[in-house]
Amino acid sequence: MKEADEFHAILKDPVSYGRKMKEQGRKIVGYFCSYTPEEIIYAAGAHPFRIFASGENIHFADAHFQSYCCSLVRGALEGALAGNLDFLDGAVFPHTCDSIQRLSDIWRMNVKGPFHADIVLPVKLDTESARSYMIDVLRKFRKDLASHLRVEITDDMLKNAIGTFNTIRRSLKRLYELKAENPGIISGRDVYAIVKASMMMDRDHLTEALPAVIGELEKKKGNAELYAGKRIVLAGGICNHPDIYRIIEDAGAVVVWDDFCTGSRYFEESVKDNADPMAAIAGRYIERPVCPAKHAGIFTRGENLLKIAKEKDARGVVFLFLKFCDPHAFDYPYMKEFLDREGIPSMMLEVEDQLPSEGQLRTRFETFVDML
Amino acid sequence: MNKMPEIVLFFLAKIKKLALHFKKKKKMKEIMMVYYMEAKSARISGRKVAWITSGGPVEPLIAMDVIPVYPENHGAMIGASKMGTDLCEKSESMGYSSDLCSYARSDIACATVNGGPIGGLPRPDMLICCNNICGTVLKWYEVQARYFNVPLFIFDTPFCHVGYAEEVQRYVRSQLDEYVLFLEKACGKKMDSDHLKAVGKLSLEGQRLWQAVLATTANSPAPMTAFDAFYHLALIVTLRGTPLVIDYYTQLLEKMKDRVARGIGAIPNEKYRLLWDNIPIWPRTRWLSEKLASHNACLVADTYTSAWCGTTKYIDENNFFDSMAEAYTRIYLNIGVDEMARIVLEMVDMYKVDGIVMHSNRSCKPYSLGQYDIQKIVEKERGIPCLMIEADMVDERSFSESQVSTRIDAFMEIIKERKGA
Ligand code: SF4
Ligand code: SF4
Numbered sequence: 001m002k003e004a005d006e007f008h009a010i011l012k013d014p015v016s017y018g019r020k021m022k023e024q025g026r027k028i029v030g031y032f033c034s035y036t037p038e039e040i041i042y043a044a045g046a047h048p049f050r051i052f053a054s055g056e057n058i059h060f061a062d063a064h065f066q067s068y069c070c071s072l073v074r075g076a077l078e079g080a081l082a083g084n085l086d087f088l089d090g091a092v093f094p095h096t097c098d099s100i101q102r103l104s105d106i107w108r109m110n111v112k113g114p115f116h117a118d119i120v121l122p123v124k125l126d127t128e129s130a131r132s133y134m135i136d137v138l139r140k141f142r143k144d145l146a147s148h149l150r151v152e153i154t155d156d157m158l159k160n161a162i163g164t165f166n167t168i169r170r171s172l173k174r175l176y177e178l179k180a181e182n183p184g185i186i187s188g189r190d191v192y193a194i195v196k197a198s199m200m201m202d203r204d205h206l207t208e209a210l211p212a213v214i215g216e217l218e219k220k221k222g223n224a225e226l227y228a229g230k231r232i233v234l235a236g237g238i239c240n241h242p243d244i245y246r247i248i249e250d251a252g253a254v255v256v257w258d259d260f261c262t263g264s265r266y267f268e269e270s271v272k273d274n275a276d277p278m279a280a281i282a283g284r285y286i287e288r289p290v291c292p293a294k295h296a297g298i299f300t301r302g303e304n305l306l307k308i309a310k311e312k313d314a315r316g317v318v319f320l321f322l323k324f325c326d327p328h329a330f331d332y333p334y335m336k337e338f339l340d341r342e343g344i345p346s347m348m349l350e351v352e353d354q355l356p357s358e359g360q361l362r363t364r365f366e367t368f369v370d371m372l
Numbered sequence: 373m374n375k376m377p378e379i380v381l382f383f384l385a386k387i388k389k390l391a392l393h394f395k396k397k398k399k400m401k402e403i404m405m406v407y408y409m410e411a412k413s414a415r416i417s418g419r420k421v422a423w424i425t426s427g428g429p430v431e432p433l434i435a436m437d438v439i440p441v442y443p444e445n446h447g448a449m450i451g452a453s454k455m456g457t458d459l460c461e462k463s464e465s466m467g468y469s470s471d472l473c474s475y476a477r478s479d480i481a482c483a484t485v486n487g488g489p490i491g492g493l494p495r496p497d498m499l500i501c502c503n504n505i506c507g508t509v510l511k512w513y514e515v516q517a518r519y520f521n522v523p524l525f526i527f528d529t530p531f532c533h534v535g536y537a538e539e540v541q542r543y544v545r546s547q548l549d550e551y552v553l554f555l556e557k558a559c560g561k562k563m564d565s566d567h568l569k570a571v572g573k574l575s576l577e578g579q580r581l582w583q584a585v586l587a588t589t590a591n592s593p594a595p596m597t598a599f600d601a602f603y604h605l606a607l608i609v610t611l612r613g614t615p616l617v618i619d620y621y622t623q624l625l626e627k628m629k630d631r632v633a634r635g636i637g638a639i640p641n642e643k644y645r646l647l648w649d650n651i652p653i654w655p656r657t658r659w660l661s662e663k664l665a666s667h668n669a670c671l672v673a674d675t676y677t678s679a680w681c682g683t684t685k686y687i688d689e690n691n692f693f694d695s696m697a698e699a700y701t702r703i704y705l706n707i708g709v710d711e712m713a714r715i716v717l718e719m720v721d722m723y724k725v726d727g728i729v730m731h732s733n734r735s736c737k738p739y740s741l742g743q744y745d746i747q748k749i750v751e752k753e754r755g756i757p758c759l760m761i762e763a764d765m766v767d768e769r770s771f772s773e774s775q776v777s778t779r780i781d782a783f784m785e786i787i788k789e790r791k792g793a
């Protein structure tokens with residue numbers, strides 16, 4: 001759909017987009033991982049810009065990371081060392097997995113941006129002391145960022161930011177719902193681009209662009225053709241490969257939901273309207289579906305995936321992992337078992353920087369989809 | 373406790389006798405044998421068993437008379453007895469990726485088949501996971517908590533990229549109280565705080581002794597090698613906080629001092645001194661030690677075994693419990709790469725080494741990612757060469773003997789040239 005064009009354009013060339021914003025005098029703070037409190041960055045008047053792997057061949061990063069490190073981490077460092085991220089006024093590293101942890105060190109020592117923040121969140125999210133520690137950590141980030149950008153971040157500014165991001169999250173969720181209800185009205189590739197570009201686009205513009213997309217879809221949904229593809233759910237960390245959606249669709253299936261941090265985990269749960277905005281932001285991280293690098297019980301992720309699959313009436317699940325991603329690889333066997341027990345078929349695809357050849361992928365997906 | 377069958381009593385008496393016997397001789401092998409026998413018979417002797425991560429706070433367990441068992445130590449034993457590859461393959465057939473930590477992989481597989489050199493670890497009554505070494509242990513212990521269906525306590529020590537923050541201290545300190553409550557519930561009795569104090573004292577003393585043992589290799593020739601340290605390490609890891617450790621390391625220290633006084637080196641003709649970085653390549657330690665000795669090179673120190681005595685400066689002798697928070701949070705693997713590099717530089721100076729051998733360990737990301745930067749810093753600051761060996765601590769499939777051998781030869785050539793052989 002044409003409303004998705006501007007999202008595709010950003011994804012195609014995030015660097016130019018970032019540089020353009022910079023030229024307009026914006027402060028830009030890069031971040032990794034969906035545990036970054038974008039609300040605080042936005043409240044400080046800066047623009048939160050999610051950093052993904054540069055997608056280029058690894059050249060500079062090889063001098064810092066061994067080959068057994070995930071492509072997201074290596075690719076992100078590559079982008080920075082190649083000078084593509086020169087528009088950043090700072091970078092924020094929430095603590096999650098061992099690889100991101102070391103990325104932060106290596107970035108601090110080699111990229112040397114003007115502002116470097118570690119947000120060392122608790123690893124467990126299910127105790128009271130962890131909650132109050134998380135609030136402490138967020139407060140500290142708020143203070144550090146404000147002093148670095150020489151601004152004041154008031155509670156009112158934060159509440160306003162929370163409102164903006166809640167609106168964005170609601171819109172993205174609505175987009176997913178529309179797709180799940182009428183899989184034919186928008187392609188998977190478009191949905192992918194919209195969600196991912198939402199993490200880079202100017203948020204004030206985004207709050208207008210998203211409703212425009214949704215408005216179009218709401219209009220279309222009444223007379224949309226019934227889509228016959230088999231319904232599947234994707235699960236994993238990050239998806240960096242838009243082509244997957246098309247190949248899946250060609251194989252006769254359609255992605256109706258996901259459990260990605262660049263997907264549903266990004267928009268699930270809103271920040272409550274608390275008196276203390278820091279406590280409210282922390283509350284959302286505690287409530288929302290957990291990433292495998294964090295702990296909120298030993299069955300939570302399996303149960304959540306099962307719930308998604310059932311609610312969305314999925315016939316199968318495709319696990320999509322980055323190679324060398326430990327947290328996801330550890331959870332895979334039990335999550336698969338959860339699905340097996342309920343008779344939901346699944347397949348697993350592990351990708352490195354590049355996707356396997358299209359022919360190979362096509363065969364794998366076709367075999368899987370035929371089985372559903 | 374229920375009445376125990378004759379045979380069990382007999383068995384227990386036998387262990388006690390063995391223990392007494394070995395107490396005099398204090399050989400590592402026997403101490404470990406008794407330790408594992410005691411742990412494996414815990415169920416019949418009515419004691420509880422906790423599985424705990426290698427960097428975890430063990431003192432409260434000892435004080436509660438819980439037997440601590442270390443899956444990582446077990447992993448090292450599996451690796452050293454060359455049984456790791458089979459178990460790793462087994463875990464892969466269970467769906468675990470071959471890129472995961474091989475301690476975790478072999479332990480997860482071993483639990484289901486009771487394999488390995490000692491027929492598996494005793495079933496845990498509880499799991500204590502401290503993430504000061506990595507994020508892998510969190511996932512690994514979650515797997516075991518599902519498998520054994522026992523309570524899991526997560527002792528969360530936030531990573532210290534730079535410095536040690538006030539809020540971290542507050543958080544970790546409050547978890548110490550939660551930990552004690554957890555143990556009291558699991559054991560159905562109160563913690564005896566005097567006993568805990570006593571255990572704390574012993575733990576600190578043990579760590580200081582271990583430090584002193586390792587420091588003897590600053591002498592030339594070094595009275596022992598890092599390969600010896602890998603071997604003697606087992607006690608400070610597993611039995612820290614007990615008198616046994618004190619006895620053992622006191623004797624070892626005397627022996628080393630004596631060797632230093634008499635100028636006896638660990639290898640026949642020590643010409644070159646090297647520092648080791650990362651976990652040993654367990655199935656290949658002997659090969660590697662012979663290989664280096666053939667070049668008259670001695671691994672005099674390492675960053676690995678010193679991790680169990682690296683934070684004594686944060687421990688308050690008179691307030692062990694409170695100071696555990698900082699000491700357990702600021703360990704070697706839980707700090708930034710630049711701080712690690714500083715520690716490596718200190719070791720280079722203290723042990724007067726001519727080069728560094730770095731094991732780029734596919735299993736262990738927190739230890740290995742960052743090594744390239746440390747290598748560059750050392751080469752720049754001290755001008756000594758670093759050799760990078762890519763391998764795995766347990767899984768032999770990642771080890772190529774011919775390749776490593778050639779690289780060591782080339783590396784030693786450089787060192788010899790620089791030293792003017
Ligand atoms: S998978 Fe988890 S750790 Fe990785 S980016 Fe997403 S939320 Fe962060
Ligand atoms: S969670 Fe996985 S994909 Fe994300 S940075 Fe860590 S290793 Fe890479």
Ligand code: SF4
Nearest residue numbers: 473505506508735736
């Ligand atoms: S990842 Fe490293 S620190 Fe963690 S358990 Fe494995 S070897 Fe130990």
